[in-house]
Amino acid sequence: MKKWIAAWNILLKDVRTYYLKPPNISWGIIFPLAWTGMFLIRSGSGLDSIPALLPGLMAISILFGTTSMMAVTVTFEKKNSSFDRLLLAPISFDLLMLAKTSGAIFFGMINAVIPVLLASFISDIRVASWPLLILAVFLIATVSTFLGLLIAIAVREVFEAQTLSNFFRFPMIFLCGLFLPVSKLPIFIRPLSYILPLTYGVDTMRGLITGGNFMPITLSFAVLTAFCIIIFGLNKHFIKKRWIT
Amino acid sequence: MDKDNMDIIVSNLSKSFQAVKAVDDISFEVKTGELFGFLGPNGAGKTTTIRMITGLSKPDSGTIITAGIDCSHNPKAAQHLIGVVPDESNLYPELTGFQNLCFCASLYGMGKAEREQEARKLLQAFDLSKAADRKFGGYSKGMKRKLTIAAGIIHKPRVLFLDEPTTGIDVASARALRIMIKDLHKQGTTIFLTTHYIEEAERLCDRIAFIVSGKIVATDTVQNLLKHHEGKHFLQVTHQGRNADIAERLSASFAHLSFSFSKDNTFRVESSEPINITPLIMCLEELGIDVSEAKRITPSLEDVFVRITGLEADAMRKDKEKQGGAK
Structure with missing residues (x-):
């Protein structure tokens, strides 16, 4: 019970200190809006293309929201040594990591809701299964947040966190089937697509919103879950190795 | 050595950072309820030692027993029994003084009512009640140190680690902090205090260890150390x-x-x-x-320090001046 009090308060503190700040709220709204506009202009097919664009918009919003927040907030706390307080708390590394990442996961999910809300006003969105869509959003937010933590562990400065995040994010959005279906990518690039968690997330959401998935949804869920577990394990390993030096 | 009466037992502890041996095969014990001083110049290995004992740093070799719990392989094992006041005031600048204390208490599993009550009590004791609702980022250095100490003791730790508590603050705040440290000691808290202020160690500590270049060169009571002269x-x-x-x-x-x-x-x-x-x-x-x-x-402890370590007391004074510390 005592450990859960600690974990819950870490989450509450992060929400109060970082996620409910006006710049982050505006980021959560403006960023998906900007991507929506960009995609609409690029596709040139008007409002009819919204359902096809939606999975990509949601994925990008989650990816950028979670990795930015996680990488920057953790790096900031490491930089001013306040993260040491959390490392000194009598809770396990697993629980600490879950507490610390849950705020970003939630933030990422909220980021995904905004494109859905906007799209539902201007287009006819039909989702095959809302619970499965929520699960897909949750898994993408979780895996992206864990990637953000991995970036935070690798860097010392906040600006380094942003740079390294982009190093991962931009190739990922080009290779995960957002702009071009994976099946149309050059054959030698496709293996790269299959090692990116976002590929499975986008395909799952595409399947649930337009029915255009090329992999079975259950397989995508399994792969996303595996990514979450593997990256969580990597985070734990590197936290112990790099922060408990 | 009666291990039951020891709150910290450190044996053959070593730590290197690349080619630099930060802590070199040190051993010491701190008795229950004792105020133990760890005195040495900057870079002597004081903070590294605290980080290893508290689980923030991994020793290359050696054993650490805190409050009877062997933490050598599981540094988290005794973290519920310790409080740490780091050399930097590392609370959250965006939270108020009150919120910071409540948050730190929650990390040790204290319930809402209990932590709020303790936070108010400590803010009053540390003369920070008026600043309770101000953001920590806007506090003066002295206020920051006081609140950081309050955050370190809010969960009533059995063993308290104070790393350079009075460094970089004005004379009046330093004096007030020393009184608080004495009060905590009187209440029975075991205190491990690192400092490079010789006079501070002399005034406060029951026993002192001199550490220079990662090695402990002497450990004794102030009276026994002065007997050399x-x-x-x-x-x-x-x-x-x-x-x-x-x-x-x-x-x-x-x-x-x-x-x-x-x-x-x-x-x-x-x-x-x-x-x-x-x-x-x-x-x-x-x-x-x-x-x-x-x-x-x-003869003062400074003379003893100079004689034992071979370091001029000037080296310690320079540390003070660099950090704008109070005497």
Whole structure:
């Protein structure tokens, strides 16, 4: 019970200190809006293309929201040594990591809701299964947040966190089937697509919103879950190795 | 050694950072309820030692037993029993003083009502009630140190680690903090205090360990450390101007005396016999040096530190000046 009090308060503190700040709220709204506009202009097919664009918009919003927040907030706390307080708390590394990442996961999910809300006003969105869509959003937010933590562990400065995040994010959005279906990518690039968690997330959401998935949804869920577990394990390993030096 | 009465037992602890041996095979014990001082210049290995004992750093070798729990392989095992006040005031700048204390208490599993009550009590005790709703980022250095100490004790730890608690704050705040540390000690908290202020260690600590270049060179009570100077005589001479030959000439002329020179136009004379001042002053006048003061002094812990470590007390003073610390 005592450990859960600690974990819950870490989450509450992060929400109060970082996620409910006006710049982050505006980021959560403006960023998906900007991507929506960009995609609409690029596709040139008007409002009819919204359902096809939606999975990509949601994925990008989650990816950028979670990795930015996680990488920057953790790096900031490491930089001013306040993260040491959390490392000194009598809770396990697993629980600490879950507490610390849950705020970003939630933030990422909220980021995904905004494109859905906007799209539902201007287009006819039909989702095959809302619970499965929520699960897909949750898994993408979780895996992206864990990637953000991995970036935070690798860097010392906040600006380094942003740079390294982009190093991962931009190739990922080009290779995960957002702009071009994976099946149309050059054959030698496709293996790269299959090692990116976002590929499975986008395909799952595409399947649930337009029915255009090329992999079975259950397989995508399994792969996303595996990514979450593997990256969580990597985070734990590197936290112990790099922060408990 | 009665292990039951020990709150910290450190054996053969070592830690290197690349080629630098930060802590070199140190061993010591801290008794339950004791205020133990860890005294040494900057870079001596004080903070590294605290980080290893508290689980923030992994030792290369050695064992650590805190409050009877072997933490050598599981650094988290005793974290519920310890409180840590780091050398930097590392609370959350965006949270208020009250929120910071409540958050720190929650990390130790304290319920809402209990942590709010404790936070208010500590804010009052530390004279910070009026600043309770101000953001920590806007606090003065002294207020930050006070709140950081409050955050370290809010969960009533059995063992408290204080890393340079008075460094970089004004004289009045430093004095207030020392009183708080004494009060905590009186209440029975075991305190591990690192400092490079010799006078602070002398005033507060039951026992002191001197650490230099990662090695402990002496551990004893202040009284026992001072015994090394029993029966010795000390003279402090303050002069105007400086002659390059002064050390050589004095040592040659007064072979039975030993001299230690500071850069602030003072030097100390040590002897096992009473010191005759007149010939000394005449010699200095012959060298064209005006003596403005010559006084007999009682040996302090600083003298013991200089003798044992071979470090000039100047090295410690420089640390103080660099950090704008209070005496």
